[in-house]
Amino acid sequence: MLLGDEAVAQAALDAGISGIYAYPGTPSTEIMEYVQRSRKAADENVFCQWSANEKTAMEAALGMSYTGKRSMVCMKHVGLNVAADAFMNSAITGINGGFIVTVADDPSMHSSQNEQDSRFYGKFAMIPILEPSNQQEIYDMVFYGFELSERYKVPVMMRFTTRLAHSRSAVKRGGSLKQKKLALPSDPKQFILLPAIARQRYKNLLSLQASLEKESENSRFNKLFDGPDKSTGFIACGLAYNYLREVVSENSLDNPILKITHYPLPLAMIKKISSECDRLIILEDGYPLVEEMLRGYPENDKRIMGRLDGTLPRDGELNPDHVAGAAGFDVKQGPVPPPVVKNRPPSLCKGCGHIDMFNALKEIIDEYGPGRVFSDIGCYTLGALPPFNAINSCVDMGASVTMAKGAADAGLHPSICVIGDSTFTHSGMTGLLDAVNDQSSVTIIIADNVTTGMTGGQKSSAAGRIENICNGIGVKSSHIRVINPLKKYHNENVALIKEEIDYRGVSVIIARRECIQAMKKKRK
Amino acid sequence: MYTGHEEKKKVDKNKYLLMKTDIIIAGVGGQGILSIAACIGMAALENSMHIKQSEVHGMSQRGGAVQSHLRISDREIFSDLIPLGKADLIISVEPMESLRYLPWIAKDGWVVSNTTPVKNIKDYPDTEEIIKSIKLLENHVIVDADKIAREIGSPIYSNMVVLGAAARFINLKHENIESGIRAIFARKGSEITARNLEAFNAGWQLSANIK
């Protein structure tokens, strides 16, 4: 019984990876965690440490592929934005050892700032995308993906969504391949993207496209199922195919179905179902990527139905009920919950240090007025909710430092930043360098719970070295202050923050107290 | 290649044999609903049934509403999510949470709920109001699992009491689920396993006259 995430991890181990690189992010975190717990990984010396962010992870994984060994990098969808430069260019350099980029998307934003669809990135980079429809397919596709990657010397993207990542099912394991030996690329210039070489490499990538499409056309993962009722055809991508099968198993549905779990799109199959059917319903757990392509812009083909014409909701995760509805079946919903049922949003744990930090900050806000606290992503983002209502932004990892800087540059005072320790080392450090260089007047609070809390307590990159890092970046020692966010120190903490607000320059206040969940785990 | 319908026909022919239970397990992040799922899952696995279990990880685990869709069947299961109106059973370790997933309950489905509230929100309603709403449902079982668990030794066993009270509505034998519990708690030692079994059986007795 494996989670979708765990199926990726087990398959990667069985397919002979030498290393896996990742930065945590729901719903992808459990991939690395599984490898870190695995006996096989330990016995076979598979590298499995968290990276500082997704870009460093992507580059390290590419470096491992350079040596001829198989590697994987994993992240959540927004992580690919951070790693995008490395990702796009890895398609141009190509790879040496098999290289899979695993991205878990989060439609409905269960734990994310947006629901962007990583297939666009895969298409953008012009590399094959595998989009499994169930846990077994995840497992099988990892083997296939490495083989495909090595045959064409391109990175392969594995994309799935929250539901599959976090659902368990029995998975049959395949073989167990040995790790590859060290073997440098045959062309020593392959990875040097100087314009003259890059142009060649790009032409090479373009020249592969026809073959990659043929692979999709002949792929065992894409399948056209015929059916006598040609009034409607269904194109079901990835997990949506699973939902469609659920609907088929409960109702009689005699329409042609095209299952797509391997891209680029298999054109011949699409032409066939499209020419045979009066209309097509496109099912995708994500953005309407395929739907948009088939619809065409000037044609605006009305026979193509899905998220764009209201047959399915325009946003949010797909589910079996949407698919049943689109196929014309009634969904017999149970009773509506009575009004006594109230929303129960997540909240900071009892005893969390962030609570005392926010209580101190609230006093500052009461004195200086609201609208001056830029924050970031982590447990401390819950400071946006009552009873705190203490923060005014959460955009992308690291943005709190630089947004506070920009606002300070514009004359806002105080301009306060609240950022977690892991987020700070992910992407806050470079922004701090900007602030130091420009002597911006910002008060940066690093909420240091000595772990990556929100995603379940992974190792934090700079545990124990945050003061040194800030000092090295150029923050004056006298303005690197450490406080203990505890109720009994409330008054001194408030006074200290005020002192630093009065300083017109960069100051860093490290509010340090270990995450209580991490402490509990240690005690166990 | 009429794969679609062929599968369909097979299902029709065997419909009378279909052994499945679609369960939503509900609670609040941190209440350990996954160990309930694990025990049922293990029991189903030992019975060579198909299983799908969708879980909530991430943000909501911080004290938010969490649920797990657990599907067991003697046939292949497709969707990881239970469709609306198709759940045979809602098992809830918290009373308000038992009502949140009613849109998923089937017409003849059962709701089995603990009575002890987790009041981590400001506008938590009057517990009596919640219990009244549960009692309005045709098929319900309400248990004070925390009280029974405390008698056994600790409120940590309350989830097994709730599981016990719900067990009659799951397509698995009593001894199968007991065996699942043993397997899941084995590594915690025989004492803890025995307490969990005791809690499970106390819950089982509570719903004796219902089904």
Ligand SMILES: Cc1ncc(C[n+]2csc(CCOP(=O)(O)OP(=O)(O)O)c2C)c(N)n1
């Ligand atoms: C680019 C990107 N990568 C990963 C995530 C997922 N993520 C959200 S919060 C978080 C951890 C934050 O840890 P930290 O800053 O230490 O704060 P804590 O949760 O411990 O308070 C992560 C990894 C994300 N939202 N964006």
